[in-house]
Amino acid sequence: MASVEELQRKVRELEVKLAAAQGTTGPVRQKIDVMSSEVVDSNPYSRLMALKRMGIVDNYEKIRELSVAVVGVGGVGSVTAEMLTRCGIGKLILFDYDKVELANMNRLFFQPHQAGLSKVDAAAATLQNINPDVTIDAYNYNITTVENFQKFCDTIRTGSLTGGSVDLVLSCVDNFEARMAINTACNELNQKWFESGVSENAVSGHIQFIVPGETACFACAPPLVVASKIDEKTLKREGVCAASLPTTMGIVAGFLVQNTLKYLLGFGTVTHYLGYSALTDFFPTMGLKPNPQCDDNYCRIRQKEVQARPPVVELATEVTEDDSPVHADNEWGISLVDENVPEEEPTNLNLVDGVQLAYSVPVDNETPESSTGGAVAASELSLEELMKQMKSM
Amino acid sequence: MASVEELQRKVRELEVKLAAAQGTTGPVRQKIDVMSSEVVDSNPYSRLMALKRMGIVDNYEKIRELSVAVVGVGGVGSVTAEMLTRCGIGKLILFDYDKVELANMNRLFFQPHQAGLSKVDAAAATLQNINPDVTIDAYNYNITTVENFQKFCDTIRTGSLTGGSVDLVLSCVDNFEARMAINTACNELNQKWFESGVSENAVSGHIQFIVPGETACFACAPPLVVASKIDEKTLKREGVCAASLPTTMGIVAGFLVQNTLKYLLGFGTVTHYLGYSALTDFFPTMGLKPNPQCDDNYCRIRQKEVQARPPVVELATEVTEDDSPVHADNEWGISLVDENVPEEEPTNLNLVDGVQLAYSVPVDNETPESSTGGAVAASELSLEELMKQMKSM
Numbered sequence: 001m002a003s004v005e006e007l008q009r010k011v012r013e014l015e016v017k018l019a020a021a022q023g024t025t026g027p028v029r030q031k032i033d034v035m036s037s038e039v040v041d042s043n044p045y046s047r048l049m050a051l052k053r054m055g056i057v058d059n060y061e062k063i064r065e066l067s068v069a070v071v072g073v074g075g076v077g078s079v080t081a082e083m084l085t086r087c088g089i090g091k092l093i094l095f096d097y098d099k100v101e102l103a104n105m106n107r108l109f110f111q112p113h114q115a116g117l118s119k120v121d122a123a124a125a126t127l128q129n130i131n132p133d134v135t136i137d138a139y140n141y142n143i144t145t146v147e148n149f150q151k152f153c154d155t156i157r158t159g160s161l162t163g164g165s166v167d168l169v170l171s172c173v174d175n176f177e178a179r180m181a182i183n184t185a186c187n188e189l190n191q192k193w194f195e196s197g198v199s200e201n202a203v204s205g206h207i208q209f210i211v212p213g214e215t216a217c218f219a220c221a222p223p224l225v226v227a228s229k230i231d232e233k234t235l236k237r238e239g240v241c242a243a244s245l246p247t248t249m250g251i252v253a254g255f256l257v258q259n260t261l262k263y264l265l266g267f268g269t270v271t272h273y274l275g276y277s278a279l280t281d282f283f284p285t286m287g288l289k290p291n292p293q294c295d296d297n298y299c300r301i302r303q304k305e306v307q308a309r310p311p312v313v314e315l316a317t318e319v320t321e322d323d324s325p326v327h328a329d330n331e332w333g334i335s336l337v338d339e340n341v342p343e344e345e346p347t348n349l350n351l352v353d354g355v356q357l358a359y360s361v362p363v364d365n366e367t368p369e370s371s372t373g374g375a376v377a378a379s380e381l382s383l384e385e386l387m388k389q390m391k392s393m
Numbered sequence: 394m395a396s397v398e399e400l401q402r403k404v405r406e407l408e409v410k411l412a413a414a415q416g417t418t419g420p421v422r423q424k425i426d427v428m429s430s431e432v433v434d435s436n437p438y439s440r441l442m443a444l445k446r447m448g449i450v451d452n453y454e455k456i457r458e459l460s461v462a463v464v465g466v467g468g469v470g471s472v473t474a475e476m477l478t479r480c481g482i483g484k485l486i487l488f489d490y491d492k493v494e495l496a497n498m499n500r501l502f503f504q505p506h507q508a509g510l511s512k513v514d515a516a517a518a519t520l521q522n523i524n525p526d527v528t529i530d531a532y533n534y535n536i537t538t539v540e541n542f543q544k545f546c547d548t549i550r551t552g553s554l555t556g557g558s559v560d561l562v563l564s565c566v567d568n569f570e571a572r573m574a575i576n577t578a579c580n581e582l583n584q585k586w587f588e589s590g591v592s593e594n595a596v597s598g599h600i601q602f603i604v605p606g607e608t609a610c611f612a613c614a615p616p617l618v619v620a621s622k623i624d625e626k627t628l629k630r631e632g633v634c635a636a637s638l639p640t641t642m643g644i645v646a647g648f649l650v651q652n653t654l655k656y657l658l659g660f661g662t663v664t665h666y667l668g669y670s671a672l673t674d675f676f677p678t679m680g681l682k683p684n685p686q687c688d689d690n691y692c693r694i695r696q697k698e699v700q701a702r703p704p705v706v707e708l709a710t711e712v713t714e715d716d717s718p719v720h721a722d723n724e725w726g727i728s729l730v731d732e733n734v735p736e737e738e739p740t741n742l743n744l745v746d747g748v749q750l751a752y753s754v755p756v757d758n759e760t761p762e763s764s765t766g767g768a769v770a771a772s773e774l775s776l777e778e779l780m781k782q783m784k785s786m
Binding site for chain 2: 002003004007008010011012013014015016017018019020029039040041042043044045046047048050051053054055056079082083086087088101102103105106107108111112113115126129130131200201202203239240241242243244245246247248250251253254255257258259261262267268269271274278279280281283285
């Protein structure tokens with residue numbers, strides 16, 4: 001006969017299973033009208049509102065008025081959306097057109113029972129359960145087709161809680177075309193956005209803050225202007241796939257949302273480019289100036305608008321807690337873009353350690369042996385070397 | 394206390410409810426005997442096995458033989474456990490004695506429907522659904538009591554898949570006593586472990602690799618040896634709580650698991666101390682030598698054992714892809730521990746930017762105004778300043 005201890009364990013076990021089973025249908029927490037600082041077990045916002053008492057954020061409640069679009073709800077985008085949801089963002093707008101697969105289970109967020117569902121629908125359901133206070137819109141289409149691109153632009157332009165532009169667009173896509181579509185839209189709409197990416201070998205990644213006219217756009221930097229049709233679907237058809245790790249993708253999502261919070265809530269310093277090289281725990285940062293000869297017409301228009309403006313402090317953010325020296329990575333004001341940059345062969349990329357391309361380097365379809373490796377892992381160069389070169393100029 | 398009959402009735406009742414609730418949920422995936430590299434949508438390991446083709450990891454399948462203990466399944470520990478589960482770790486052993494609350498919903502992993510469940514049981518159920526190939530043991534007790542400490546040591550010593558020591562212990566706890574208990578156990582058992590922590594103001598964190606006798610243990614460094622009774626429960630009783638963010642905790646968990654993977658699978662370089670300062674995106678690294686006068690007797694024994702060993706390359710890891718310069722943070726071989734360190738007043742801590750204490754600084758219970766701030770946010774000093782001081786010595 002079972003002992004009391006065994007039965008108690010069994011009861012606990014069944015309670016957990018029951019809660020899990022009910023999770024998809026059962027009751028979730030009620031909506032909360034006003035964010036409270038009260039320290040009780042039932043308040044999901046107490047640890048966030050404590051940021052005010054700690055002197056980090058002046059007005060945390062402001063987050064409920066803000067809207068963020070997340071484009072791509074894969075390994076980085078899903079975790080990005082979850083972090084923003086748990087932080088209590090006012091509105092999330094999700095874009096993706098892919099389905100959940102078991103092959104995605106090596107990254108955070110999606111679970112096996114969601115295999116076969118559309119990523120945006122599955123994500124929206126999970127996120128709404130986690131925080132019913134967030135308004136979540138989910139769009140299940142490919143933003144790069146002509147028709148959908150216009151719908152995408154309209155949604156960015158009118159998607160805020162008050163019918164205006166969203167406060168920020170976060171790019172979490174895995175291919176060049178989608179990044180170019182976001183770039184084109186954001187230049188035209190004068191919309192601030194973050195680019196993010198993870199390398200095909202899974203051990204590096206980056207985020208980049210793009211302010212049209214003020215910082216390099218995705219079309220500004222020559223090494224980025226490379227035609228590529230390689231995305232995950234193409235790779236899969238060839239029987240290969242990029243490597244990925246929940247660690248690298250979770251870290252990149254963390255960097256992305258942390259800098260999003262710093263920008264939206266006005267604390268700390270927003271980093272313009274932050275890289276992550278997992279093998280050596282190296283974190284390059286740099287500034288990227290816009291290219292006056294950028295191919296994107298709206299980028300050049302935004303640059304002229306910025307030049308015509310009276311000078312202001314760059315970015316509406318300030319360090320509220322800490323005025324200690326920043327990691328001195330960029331005393332030369334490194335810019336990968338320059339008026340004198342020659343139009344080089346894009347195949348001869350001169351990138352280095354800790355700095356990787358935001359997307360796949362194109363593979364010549366006529367050389368099958370090179371395509372078995374999928375997209376080529378970005379070549380890498382050290383920021384130290386880059387700085388040495390700048391210094392000797 | 395409930396009788397056996399009452400408990401049996403409760404079990405039957407729950408079983409009926411569970412069957413009804415499960416009718417609405419889909420099946421989870423079946424166990425997989427052998428990790429495959431095949432690129433099909435149904436293979437949850439294709440993106441991990443691709444690390445071999447990419448030249449990052451020689452033998453990824455080895456992960457199935459390895460066992461990791463995660464102590465503390467809160468904001469950092471739960472994400473740590475999920476990452477390891479999705480990576481296909483052989484065995485996970487979870488320790489915690491807390492319950493899930495809605496107040497935890499500002500961090501990743503737990504969901505509102507799990508409120509009230511024990512953290513280890515709720516985590517084990519979710520993780521087992523995500524990856525049924527992982528063996529998961531969950532222990533719902535406080536490791537710091539005398540009786541439980543012995544059970545904890547025995548589990549670490551015999552918890553591997555083959556009945557030996559686990560391969561690594563990951564500390565994800567939120568208080569000093571638990572860290573000291575893990576430190577004591579690991580010194581005695583000669584067990585390698587990682588310490589991790591996040592500051593009370595939610596905007597910094599760190600991980601630290603501790604190899605008994607080779608690197609500073611948790612009791613070695615004087616600023617760390619401070620009596621503290623402040624944990625989250627104590628803070629809550631006083632009507633205050635530490636701030637926390639899903640970003641910072643996700644990033645620290647990512648660093649922890651990434652370095653765990655590098656150590657266990659032998660790629661890249663394992664970082665001994667990696668800090669994260671969110672406000673400025675600053676990532677201090679350093680080395681920490683053991684203190685020959687450490688209070689922990691087993692630490693001193695391990696140091697003598699290491700000294701008696703023929704010299705070997707430190708850490709059984711190597712850079713497989715990349716021999717570029719590591720972030721040059723530590724050319725002075727900074728050690729916070731020194732034979733000549735005076736026994737200073739622990740309240741007069743001289744820490745700086747990017748380096749924070751692994752736990753709460755003690756608050757004098759007799760001064761209520763200081764305790765309303767919860768544990769004091771660790772004072773901070775810049776690594777640059779520290780290096781300048783070292784240089785001028």
